[in-house]
Amino acid sequence: MPEFGLTEPRIRGRPRGFEAVDAIQAATRLFWAVGYVAASVDQLCKTMQMPRATLYSAFGGKERLFLAAIDHYAKTRLVPLAAALGPKGTLAQDLADFFDHAVVLATQDATTPGCLISCVLSDAAGANPIFRAELDSRYAALEHQIAVRLRMSQDAMPTPPEVLAVLLASVARGLMLRARSGATTANLQPVAAAAAQVFGQPSGV
């Protein structure tokens, strides 16, 4: 079973005519912009600047390329987002950073509004059990990181951290969805601030 991806550099044979990181980034952006099914292999090859055969030999097809794009998105976009949780300051401050970061991620580029996972993978999850499992594990991973951060807080919480973590993640995902409909950074930043204020007040939850 071949390992697909762009990690191992090839030594022998004709060298590749494309930049590995540029290619996966371009694929990620196309999926993000138009969705999984709507992004054709033709379009993908064009934006990735590689022939079809190379896409298949390097990534194993459209489905696995999409999973690679999800992974690239998580590493480059969600890791920084989760890092905003710190802990660097108070829970309220860290949550403010977190929600604000989410808004910026979802609104900073009008050609890719919203979130690749919450707006695109969530649709694809309907028809494909592999994608549904991927969606579930990506969601669980973020919630776990939030729960860890919550447990660091000194506040005694009536709500279990695991439950509160799902709620906080849901707020962030809801903001992503609103960005998909065209809401701007300016539209959503007050909402993010309100969320941080609600959930950040000591013993509030």
Next chain:
Amino acid sequence: MPEFGLTEPRIRGRPRGFEAVDAIQAATRLFWAVGYVAASVDQLCKTMQMPRATLYSAFGGKERLFLAAIDHYAKTRLVPLAAALGPKGTLAQDLADFFDHAVVLATQDATTPGCLISCVLSDAAGANPIFRAELDSRYAALEHQIAVRLRMSQDAMPTPPEVLAVLLASVARGLMLRARSGATTANLQPVAAAAAQVFGQPSGV
């Protein structure tokens, strides 16, 4: 310009071989289950039990059928959801009803997890400006209803109702997304309860 839909009953000519409301309901369920692009006209005709020509003459094509499905979904699913806001009891009670209703809507049928608007239309909105405008107006409509309910509350709120309404709607949408990944009613009901508790406490926000 012809008006598409199934509202006007045809008098002359051969009678239709399908039930109007069943047909649009079946289309709604297929879009909901697999997504807009993944739902083919072939599949739609089968589940709607009508020939292709009829689908085109009655609905004007796939895109307009999808918009009709969105409208049917809004009327049959979102109207009851918004009705949970009341006002019937305290804000806390009404919000508890609202979030719980959202969870049930998103989890009650495993073949159609999540929300047609938040999980399917939000993906389609990426490639189609008409769908993006539709998404925006559907989102705005719910937020408006929430804002109206908030203004009925006696509590003095530091956060403007319009902003808080977007936040509350975002929570509901985030719950829909989590259901899309396979989360069950039991998984999400505690989260819905926590949300109601947070946002329902007097002057909390």
Next chain:
DNA sequence: TAAATAAAAGAATGATTGTTCTATAAATTG
């Protein structure tokens, strides 16, 4: 320099896409 290796380029694949067309069937109207 010759053999081996791997990508590039693009044709070819068969299946499926959304849409439209033709011919037939079933109802109402005059």
Next chain:
DNA sequence: CAATTTATAGAACAATCATTCTTTTATTTA
């Protein structure tokens, strides 16, 4: 009953889909 109207059934359409193939080109190794 004849004319009109509308739906049905299914063929036909060109376009596009994801995938695989062949041939050529560029590089490394021996």
